[in-house]
Amino acid sequence: MKEKILVVDDEKEIADLIEVYLQNENMEVYKFYTGKEALACIESVDFDLAILDIMLPDVSGLSICQFIRNKEYTYPVIMLTAKDGETDKITGLTLGADDYITKPFLPLELTARIKAQLRRYKKYNVNSIFPxxxxxxxxxxxxxxxxxxxxxxxxxxxxxxxxxxxxxxxxxxxxxxxxxxxxxxxxxxxxxxxxxxxxxxxxxxxxxxxxxxxxxxxxxxxxxxxxxxxxxxxx
Missing domain, CATH: 1.10.10.10 (Winged helix-like DNA-binding domain superfamily/Winged helix DNA-binding domain)
Structure with missing residues (x-):
C-alpha cells in the first residue's frame, strides 16, 4: 500500500518538485498550495506524513501542524522553514512537528528524512518487532x-x-x-x-x-x- 503524504507549499515549483520525488518513491502525494485547502482535506484522508511550509499566504504551516496534533493525529510532521527562521523551527517543534528542513534544500535529503520518519512511524504504529x-x-x-x-x-x-x-x-x-x-x-x-x-x-x-x-x-x-x-x- 502506498504511503499517503500531505505536501503544503505556496511555492508551486517547490511543491511540484517534492511531488515528483515522492511519486518516484511510489508514494501517493496530496499537494496543496494553500493552508485552507489542506485543512479541508486532513480529516478525510488517513495520512502517513505531512510536509508543511511555515510561510503560507492564508493559514500558516504552524497552525496546520497545531490542528493536526489537536486532532490527535500522530503521523510525522516535517516543517519547511526559511534559512533564518530559528524561532519558527522551535515553535514548530513545540507544536508537535517531528523534524524541519531549511530552504533551499536538496530533494534527496528531504526524501531521506521522509523515509526515516515513515520507518519510525510504522515501527511504533501497528506491528511490533519487540519480543x-x-x-x-x-x-x-x-x-x-x-x-x-x-x-x-x-x-x-x-x-x-x-x-x-x-x-x-x-x-x-x-x-x-x-x-x-x-x-x-x-x-x-x-x-x-x-x-x-x-x-x-x-x-x-x-x-x-x-x-x-x-x-x-x-x-x-x-x-x-x-x-x-x-x-x-x-x-
Missing part, C-alpha cells in the same frame, strides 16, 4: 505498550508522536543511567546532519514534559543532567 516480554514498560505510574503504541500516566492516556514515543522509550529502557544528547540524536534520527548544537532534542523533551504534566523544578520523570543529557531515575 513479548519487552512489549510493556512500567515506571512510577507510567506505562508504555510497545505493541499497541499506547502510553498512560496514572491511567490517563498520553497522545505522543512517534518521535516523542521513541525518546521516552529510550529513556525508560535506560532508567538509572544518563542518556547523552548525542546518543539520543543517533538513536532517534540516525542522521549525520544533526549536531550537538542542534536544539531539536531539547524542544522535544520540553514538549514531552508538557504532555506528561511534568514541567516543575523537580520533575517526576525526565531529569536534565546539564551539559550531558537526560535520565529517568530508578525507583
Amino acid at each position: 513479548p516480554a519487552e512489549r510493556i514498560l512500567k515506571h512510577d505510574g507510567l506505562v508504555m505498550n510497545l505493541k499497541t503504541y499506547e502510553c498512560w500516566i496514572d491511567e490517563e492516556s498520553l497522545t505522543l508522536t512517534p518521535t516523542e514515543f521513541l525518546i521516552l522509550k529510550i529513556l525508560l529502557e535506560n532508567r538509572g543511567s544518563v542518556v547523552r544528547s548525542e546518543e539520543l540524536f543517533h538513536e532517534v534520527w540516525q542522521e549525520e546532519y544533526y549536531s550537538k548544537s542542534n536544539n531539536t532534542i531539547t524542544v522535544h523533551i520540553r514538549h514531552l514534559r508538557e504532555k506528561m504534566n511534568d514541567t516543575g523544578e523537580r520533575p517526576r520523570y525526565i531529569k536534565t543532567v546539564w551539559g550531558v543529557g537526560y535520565k529517568i531515575e530508578k525507583i
Whole structure:
C-alpha cells in the first residue's frame, strides 16, 4: 500500500518538485498550495506524513501542524522553514512537528528524512518487532505498550508522536543511567546532519514534559543532567 503524504507549499515549483520525488518513491502525494485547502482535506484522508511550509499566504504551516496534533493525529510532521527562521523551527517543534528542513534544500535529503520518519512511524504504529516480554514498560505510574503504541500516566492516556514515543522509550529502557544528547540524536534520527548544537532534542523533551504534566523544578520523570543529557531515575 502506498504511503499517503500531505505536501503544503505556496511555492508551486517547490511543491511540484517534492511531488515528483515522492511519486518516484511510489508514494501517493496530496499537494496543496494553500493552508485552507489542506485543512479541508486532513480529516478525510488517513495520512502517513505531512510536509508543511511555515510561510503560507492564508493559514500558516504552524497552525496546520497545531490542528493536526489537536486532532490527535500522530503521523510525522516535517516543517519547511526559511534559512533564518530559528524561532519558527522551535515553535514548530513545540507544536508537535517531528523534524524541519531549511530552504533551499536538496530533494534527496528531504526524501531521506521522509523515509526515516515513515520507518519510525510504522515501527511504533501497528506491528511490533519487540519480543513479548519487552512489549510493556512500567515506571512510577507510567506505562508504555510497545505493541499497541499506547502510553498512560496514572491511567490517563498520553497522545505522543512517534518521535516523542521513541525518546521516552529510550529513556525508560535506560532508567538509572544518563542518556547523552548525542546518543539520543543517533538513536532517534540516525542522521549525520544533526549536531550537538542542534536544539531539536531539547524542544522535544520540553514538549514531552508538557504532555506528561511534568514541567516543575523537580520533575517526576525526565531529569536534565546539564551539559550531558537526560535520565529517568530508578525507583
